[in-house]
Amino acid sequence: MVTPTKRRAEDVIRGIESLSQERFLPIVGPAKGKLLEEVVQKQRPRLVLEVGTLVGYSAILIARHLPPDGKLITLEINPDLARRARDNIRRAGLDQRITVIEGDALLTIPTIRGPFQTLFLDAAKEQYLKYLRLVESKLEKGGVAVADNAGVFASAMADYLEYVRESGRFRSRYHDFGFDGMEVSVKLG
Numbered sequence: 025m026v027t028p029t030k031r032r033a034e035d036v037i038r039g040i041e042s043l044s045q046e047r048f049l050p051i052v053g054p055a056k057g058k059l060l061e062e063v064v065q066k067q068r069p070r071l072v073l074e075v076g077t078l079v080g081y082s083a084i085l086i087a088r089h090l091p092p093d094g095k096l097i098t099l100e101i102n103p104d105l106a107r108r109a110r111d112n113i114r115r116a117g118l119d120q121r122i123t124v125i126e127g128d129a130l131l132t133i134p135t136i137r138g139p140f141q142t143l144f145l146d147a148a149k150e151q152y153l154k155y156l157r158l159v160e161s162k163l164e165k166g167g168v169a170v171a172d173n174a175g176v177f178a179s180a181m182a183d184y185l186e187y188v189r190e191s192g193r194f195r196s197r198y199h200d201f202g203f204d205g206m207e208v209s210v211k212l213g
Contacts (some may be wrong), residue, residue: 065089070093073099075143080122084113087116098122103126130154167210171206175205
């Protein structure tokens with residue numbers, strides 16, 4: 025059964041997708057968004073941390089699949105984008121489940137309490153490893169880190185990809201979408 029909140033969230037998602045077609049907005053989009061939704065549905069996280077909100081597209085995708093007690097904290101450095109994200113999240117009926125925090129993630133992550141079951145990275149690609157290192161002790165064993173743009177920006181996030189693939193701390197897999205990819209990494213310890 026489609027609830028009014030799910031219908032509202034779907035309408036906002038479709039609106040953002042249309043806007044993204046008109047004016048380029050670097051949202052996750054439907055193809056990669058489906059993988060993100062599958063991770064959340066399988067993981068059933070109580071607390072998700074998203075780094076990089078933009079206009080709230082992926083936050084809405086994630087939050088609509090959280091369990092009843094699930095929450096999402098999303099970080100956005102740009103105040104205008106944070107405001108737009110809050111508006112979209114409110115229109116989607118998910119403002120009770122999603123908290124938007126403005127500020128530099130490198131400064132805000134240390135102030136946020138976990139534990140997290142899921143981490144989604146979609147911000148400054150060259151900072152992914154720094155973000156992960158700040159969250160890693162707060163990410164539960166079996167927790168999942170999803171990194172967007174692991175194809176297009178692989179060179180900018182090479183240190184991150186090497187870490188999740190070679191450190192022995194994660195079991196990691198690249199998902200290729202042809203035009204780009206996502207790295208999905210499960211914390212082992």
